[in-house]
Amino acid sequence: MADAVHVGSGKVRELYALDDARLLLVASDRISTFDVVLPTEIPDKGRVLTGLSGFWFARTQSVCPNHLLALRPDGRSTECRRLRMLPIECVVRGYLSGSGWKDYRTTGEVCGHRLPAALRESDRLAEPIFTPATKAASGHDENITRTQAAALVGAEQLAEVERLSIALYQLAADHARGCGIIIADTKFEFGLDGGGRLVFADEALTPDSSRFWPADEYKPGGPQPSFDKQFVRDFCERTGWNKTYPGPQLPADVVAGTRARYIEAFERLTSMKFSTYLANPTTVLK
Ligand code: Q0N
Numbered sequence: 001m002a003d004a005v006h007v008g009s010g011k012v013r014e015l016y017a018l019d020d021a022r023l024l025l026v027a028s029d030r031i032s033t034f035d036v037v038l039p040t041e042i043p044d045k046g047r048v049l050t051g052l053s054g055f056w057f058a059r060t061q062s063v064c065p066n067h068l069l070a071l072r073p074d075g076r077s078t079e080c081r082r083l084r085m086l087p088i089e090c091v092v093r094g095y096l097s098g099s100g101w102k103d104y105r106t107t108g109e110v111c112g113h114r115l116p117a118a119l120r121e122s123d124r125l126a127e128p129i130f131t132p133a134t135k136a137a138s139g140h141d142e143n144i145t146r147t148q149a150a151a152l153v154g155a156e157q158l159a160e161v162e163r164l165s166i167a168l169y170q171l172a173a174d175h176a177r178g179c180g181i182i183i184a185d186t187k188f189e190f191g192l193d194g195g196g197r198l199v200f201a202d203e204a205l206t207p208d209s210s211r212f213w214p215a216d217e218y219k220p221g222g223p224q225p226s227f228d229k230q231f232v233r234d235f236c237e238r239t240g241w242n243k244t245y246p247g248p249q250l251p252a253d254v255v256a257g258t259r260a261r262y263i264e265a266f267e268r269l270t271s272m273k274f275s276t277y278l279a280n281p282t283t284v285l286k
Helices: 045-059 098-107 146-153 155-177 230-239 252-270 274-279 281-285
Strands: 005-009 013-017 022-027 068-071 077-081 090-095 124-130 133-135 141-143 181-192 198-201 210-214
Touching: 022 045, 045 068, 045 077, 045 155, 045 252, 045 274, 045 281, 068 281, 077 198, 090 155, 098 141, 124 155, 146 155, 155 181, 155 198, 181 252, 230 252, 252 274, 274 281
Parallel strands: none
Antiparallel strands: 005 013, 013 022, 022 077, 068 077, 090 124, 090 181, 133 141, 181 198, 181 210
């Protein structure tokens, strides 16, 4: 890290340049809810998400090349290839939730996909749909149609990231379902390497980039509990917090319960003990 140059910040991650060709992505233990980063951290959250991303990158190589070069021994830092990122977020939805549900309710469509009438909140879709978004000036993601996305990246490029996104989602959602986790939706980012080839980048199918739901509690017709953040959300609702900065501090039992849920997601999906990952992060790549 001595000569890594800080080049960017997300809400809960930091990006450093190692050299012209490589970046270091560092996942913190910060947690956000209702779009606000809370003052209390969840110990090991960044390691869980880094390990899960590594797991999915290793298991989706046959679908799409990715940016991962190495996981560092700290378990929270990923060395990756430096790419030219596409200016769209590649969202795939297998279930109707969040902004997808909101848009469907008001227009009957999501990003130009006309859906059947009378769907309920959290219903499973007959087929997963590709629903791209852009980073709006506000920092908030804004859903766009595939026609608008094609204007940003080109029709050919868009068709290819749509095909890859759906294939990645289907592979992961099928695996997760066998582990008792519904991946309701997820957001992918792609970049281009020096040869103009598409590369799967950023984080891969983590609870921060996706909606994870416990399958045994799935009940369409309303919002679903979050696999990872539900204790935090419930606590925040109980405090009467108005969901603007700053957020409340979390009590120890909420921190411990939330940490346990992240680790449970890791262990269910990877079928590996989290302690094995901590002892040697590269084990998740095998
Ligand atoms: C990159 N972002 C958006 C970390 C995540 N492999 C790459 N090459 C070039 N640029 C990026 C990547 C990746 N991944 C991705 N920004 C730059 C998300 N960031 C926000 C800050 O924290």
